[in-house]
Amino acid sequence: MTLLKVENLTLGFDTDEGRITAIDDVSFELEAGEIMGLVGESGSGKSVMAKSLMQLNARNAVYSPTSRITLHDDENGREIDVLSLTKAQDLKVIRGGSISMIFQEPMASFAPAITIGDQMVEQLLLHTSMSKREATDFSIEMLNRVGISDAKHRFKQYAFELSGGMRQRAMIAMALSTRPKLLIADEPTTALDVTIQAQVLDLMKDIVAEFGMAILLITHDLGVIAQTADRVAVMYLGKIVETGSVRQIIRTPQHPYTKGLLNALPDLDDLGAPLTPISGDIPSPLERPSGCVFHTRCSQIIEGRCDVALPEVTDVGAGHGVSCFAVTSSVETSV
Amino acid sequence: MTDKPLISVRNLSVHFPLSGSFFGPKLFVRAVDHVSIDIAPGTFFGLVGESGSGKTTLGRALLKAVPLTSGSVRYSDNGVDYDLKDISKAELKEYRKRCQLIFQDPYAALSPRMTVRDIIAEPLEVMKLTSSRKETDERVREIATKCRLNLEHLRRFPHAFSGGQRQRISIARALVCKPRFLVADECVAALDVSIQADILNLLNSLQKEMGLTFLFISHDLSVVAHTCDHVAVMYLGQIVEIAPTKKLFAKTRHPYTKALLSAIPHLDPDAEKTAIKLEGEIPSPINPPSGCKFHTRCPHVQDRCKVEAPEWREIDDDHFVACHFSEELNL
Numbered sequence: 199m200t201l202l203k204v205e206n207l208t209l210g211f212d213t214d215e216g217r218i219t220a221i222d223d224v225s226f227e228l229e230a231g232e233i234m235g236l237v238g239e240s241g242s243g244k245s246v247m248a249k250s251l252m253q254l255n256a257r258n259a260v261y262s263p264t265s266r267i268t269l270h271d272d273e274n275g276r277e278i279d280v281l282s283l284t285k286a287q288d289l290k291v292i293r294g295g296s297i298s299m300i301f302q303e304p305m306a307s308f309a310p311a312i313t314i315g316d317q318m319v320e321q322l323l324l325h326t327s328m329s330k331r332e333a334t335d336f337s338i339e340m341l342n343r344v345g346i347s348d349a350k351h352r353f354k355q356y357a358f359e360l361s362g363g364m365r366q367r368a369m370i371a372m373a374l375s376t377r378p379k380l381l382i383a384d385e386p387t388t389a390l391d392v393t394i395q396a397q398v399l400d401l402m403k404d405i406v407a408e409f410g411m412a413i414l415l416i417t418h419d420l421g422v423i424a425q426t427a428d429r430v431a432v433m434y435l436g437k438i439v440e441t442g443s444v445r446q447i448i449r450t451p452q453h454p455y456t457k458g459l460l461n462a463l464p465d466l467d468d469l470g471a472p473l474t475p476i477s478g479d480i481p482s483p484l485e486r487p488s489g490c491v492f493h494t495r496c497s498q499i500i501e502g503r504c505d506v507a508l509p510e511v512t513d514v515g516a517g518h519g520v521s522c523f524a525v526t527s528s529v530e531t532s533v
Numbered sequence: 534m535t536d537k538p539l540i541s542v543r544n545l546s547v548h549f550p551l552s553g554s555f556f557g558p559k560l561f562v563r564a565v566d567h568v569s570i571d572i573a574p575g576t577f578f579g580l581v582g583e584s585g586s587g588k589t590t591l592g593r594a595l596l597k598a599v600p601l602t603s604g605s606v607r608y609s610d611n612g613v614d615y616d617l618k619d620i621s622k623a624e625l626k627e628y629r630k631r632c633q634l635i636f637q638d639p640y641a642a643l644s645p646r647m648t649v650r651d652i653i654a655e656p657l658e659v660m661k662l663t664s665s666r667k668e669t670d671e672r673v674r675e676i677a678t679k680c681r682l683n684l685e686h687l688r689r690f691p692h693a694f695s696g697g698q699r700q701r702i703s704i705a706r707a708l709v710c711k712p713r714f715l716v717a718d719e720c721v722a723a724l725d726v727s728i729q730a731d732i733l734n735l736l737n738s739l740q741k742e743m744g745l746t747f748l749f750i751s752h753d754l755s756v757v758a759h760t761c762d763h764v765a766v767m768y769l770g771q772i773v774e775i776a777p778t779k780k781l782f783a784k785t786r787h788p789y790t791k792a793l794l795s796a797i798p799h800l801d802p803d804a805e806k807t808a809i810k811l812e813g814e815i816p817s818p819i820n821p822p823s824g825c826k827f828h829t830r831c832p833h834v835q836d837r838c839k840v841e842a843p844e845w846r847e848i849d850d851d852h853f854v855a856c857h858f859s860e861e862l863n864l
Contacts, residue, residue: 239725240696361814362584391583391752392796393811399798400810418725421798444802462730464759466797469779473759475731479695 201379201412202228202251202269208262209250217260218483220246222436222491230379233406233413235427235444237420237459241480243436244416248382251280251414252292252299269296271379295325298373302385304365308357314341315353318372325376340371344401363394367401374405381405384416399426420463424448432456435480435491442518452520454496490523498524537609538571539714539746540595545569545604547587547594551819563818564590566770567604569845572763574610574713577740577747579761579778581754581793585815587770588750592716595748596632597625608632610713630660633707637719639699643691649702650687653677656710672709679739680705697728701735708739718750733760754797758782766790769826770818772845776852786848786859789827825857833862 209221220243228234236244249255251267267280269292278296283289301307309317315337322333334353341349344367357365366386373381383402387395403426406413415427423430423444430447432440432455440453451457458476465471478495481487487494493504500523509521520526547565564587572578582588593599595606597617606617608628615628633656636642643652653673656662663669674684680701691699700720707715717736721729733756740747751757757764758778765775766789774787785791792809811830816822822829828838835858843855856862 239727363814391815392754392793393583394814395798396796396810419798420726421800424800424802425798448800448802458727460800462726463800464730464755465800466755466758466782466794469758469782473730473733475729475734476727479697479728 199230200227200270201230202267204251205266205268206262206264207247207250207267208265209246209255210260210262211256212258212260215484219486220259220436220483221250224433224436224438226431226438226441228380228412228414230412231406231410232429233403233415233427235423235430236414236416236433237418237423237430238433239418239480241435241483242433244433245384246436247433248299248384248414248416251380251382252297253280253283253289254293254299269380271296290325294321294376294378296378297380297382298376298378299382299384300366300369300373300386302388304362304369304389305357307369308365310357313354313356314360314368314372318353318368318375321372322375337371337375340375341368344368344371344374345397346371362390363397366390366394366398370398370401370405374409374411377409378411380412380414382414382416385418386415387422388417388419395422402426420448420459432459435483435486437491437521439492439522440518440520443516446516446518450518452514452518452525453492453522454498454524455492458495458497490521496524498522500524500527537574539574539608539610540570540572540748541605541607541609542568542570542595543605543607545591545594545606546602547590547599548602560819563770563821565594566821568767568770568772569604570765570772570775572714572746572748574746575740575744576763577737577749577761579757579764580748580750580767581752581757581764582767583752583793583815585769585818586767587818588752588767589718591767592634592718592748592750595714596634596716597628598634608714626660630662630710631712632714632716633710633712635703635707635715635717635720638723639696639703640723642703643699645691648688648690649677649682649694652691652702653687653706653709656706660710662710673705676705676709679742680708681735695728696724697731700724700728700732704732704735704739708743708745711743712745714746714748716748716750719752720749721756722751722753729756736760754793766793769815769821771826771855772853773827773856774852774854776849780849780852785864786852786854786862787856788831788833788862788864791864792832825855833858 205225207221207224210217210219238244261281269278269280271278280292318337319333322328338349338353346352346367387398427444430444431438434455440456451460461474476495481494489505489507490509493499503523509523511519511521512526513519545565545568548561548563551560580588594601601618608615650673654669657669657672677684682701721732749761761778764778764781765772768789774790792811795809809832813830816829824840825838825843828834837857843857845855848854848859
């Protein structure tokens with residue numbers, strides 16, 4: 199069942215230097231019980247996209263009129279038009295109700311002067327009909343569930359008293375305790391060590407199986423994606439350039455950008471292999487390239503085409519979509 | 534190692550005192566505890582470990598940026614020798630011309646109020662290595678070209694540059710005084726993979742061109758595997774394993790290294806899940822476990838590990854390990 203549908207999302211920020219396009223005509227769907235990975239370099243618009251699902255972007259954000267984000271709430275059988283919500287009362291549904299978010303830096307996302315427990319209870323009182331006592335018991339149970347030992351004691355502690363991995367677990371427990379339909383995880387393991395990262399990723403996978411929720415996993419680490427996600431969307435300068443199942447993207451990437459990202463990774467099985475960087479830097483959003491946004495760094499550029507026109511999404515098989523002229527023309531010639 | 538090491542560390546400890554209670558026992562954070570390493574000239578020496586293992590403190594100790602509690606750090610390069618434990622202030626100034634540090638975060642390391650030219654020229658001016666402005670400019674331009682910086686950009690301020698370009702500016706600043714030894718502390722951790730590959734290639738070509746020696750600190754084993762000739766694995770202030778990179782990755786002899794290696798997410802979604810799950814987290818360096826410091830998380834722990842600290846020994850040619858059961862364990 200489709201849980202979330204994003205259609206033609208276009209989003210800009212009004213600044214002194216003019217309007218900066220952050221997301222350009224992005225559409226995708228997310229099924230219940232699915233983990234979708236969103237990868238791309240810094241500045242590609244991953245976090246802005248995630249924030250627009252909860253309307254958390256800054257006040258100068260401007261959504262185009264064609265943008266539509268629909269969230270299906272199967273319990274009441276109703277559809278929520280996310281972008282039309284304005285009142286605080288209504289926004290509660292997408293902010294912590296049906297959608298929860300885990301942030302990259304768990305130290306920065308907990309209030310430093312309030313205990314972990316009080317923060318967990320507060321959101322439960324806001325979003326559910328639990329009494330304070332029920333909320334306390336439930337929060338401690340959630341802390342136990344995510345593998346925090348001595349949860350009763352931790353419940354009364356402050357964020358600074360917990361280690362990095364423990365804080366991220368508490369963050370996950372807090373995000374899950376309202377039983378959201380969709381969990382947005384924005385670089386949840388970037389600040390953690392590999393050994394702790396493995397623990398947190400396992401925990402997230404278990405939770406999807408247990409609660410049947412969907413996860414939008416934002417990361418720049420393709421290894422994390424390969425081990426966790428079911429489907430992948432690759433973003434570059436506010437556009438999704440390639441989507442497909444995790445196997446399609448990792449094994450048979452089509453877009454030159456996806457190939458470039460994979461080639462830039464050090465390969466542990468072949469230590470002598472040279473690293474291939476993607477030439478150049480991601481352009482400033484103020485100087486968006488014309489045509490295909492990637493043409494300034496692309497190795498397969500077709501002059502007179504890539505820098506002029508915008509490539510359409512081509513289906514190269516079984517839900518694997520690519521926006522690239524080089525791929526389209528090779529598909530055409532082979533047909 | 535056949536070459537005489539450029540940096541030779543023997544039994545080095547760096548302890549930071551904690552302000553404990555007045556009557557209670559004096560507490561110390563044992564950031565680096567009895568570490569011995571040799572770094573051969575002209576090589577990349579990798580240092581890996583989790584956060585809190587003391588990698589950065591060890592790196593700083595080699596530059597004498599932290600006080601050394603005990604042990605010795607010797608630098609010897611073509612007749613120029615320094616003993617960092619008892620180095621005089623004047624000597625330390627000379628030493629710092631030869632040893633430089635590249636920082637992790639290129640956004641925080643560059644002053645926003647200085648132009649790129651001034652940033653790169655600052656070490657030359659501070660150490661009085663050049664006699665005229667013209668000479669300084671020449672040196673700046675020379676190193677900027679080597680680091681593949683656009684010379685027209687020298688007049689700009691750092692905010693105009695992307696992460697990769699900023700890291701190249703940082704590298705140029707570290708190299709402008711023509712050092713022999715560099716400590717690169719997580720210098721690619723803040724960069725995207727596409728840029729990271731570019732910086733690693735740059736460091737590699739600079740190393741060959743200028744004959745540099747690197748201590749390359751990173752938490753990312755795959756980056757270290759690609760860059761370094763030798764790797765040391767650190768846990769809770771101690772080195773648990775040192776080997777040439779190829780040897781270490783072909784056959785590791787310490788359970789901690791094995792666990793670190795297996796925790797790297799594999800790019801193949803169907804790769805066999807052989808990850809060894811380490812329970813819990815790194816213990817506090819204020820009150821480290823007895824015996825082998827890794828015993829609280831080791832999947833192969835035995836009674837002997839809890840009481841007796843393992844000896845540092847050469848298990849194979851040029852492969853050192855600190856574990857009682859390296860031979861018996863089939864890692």
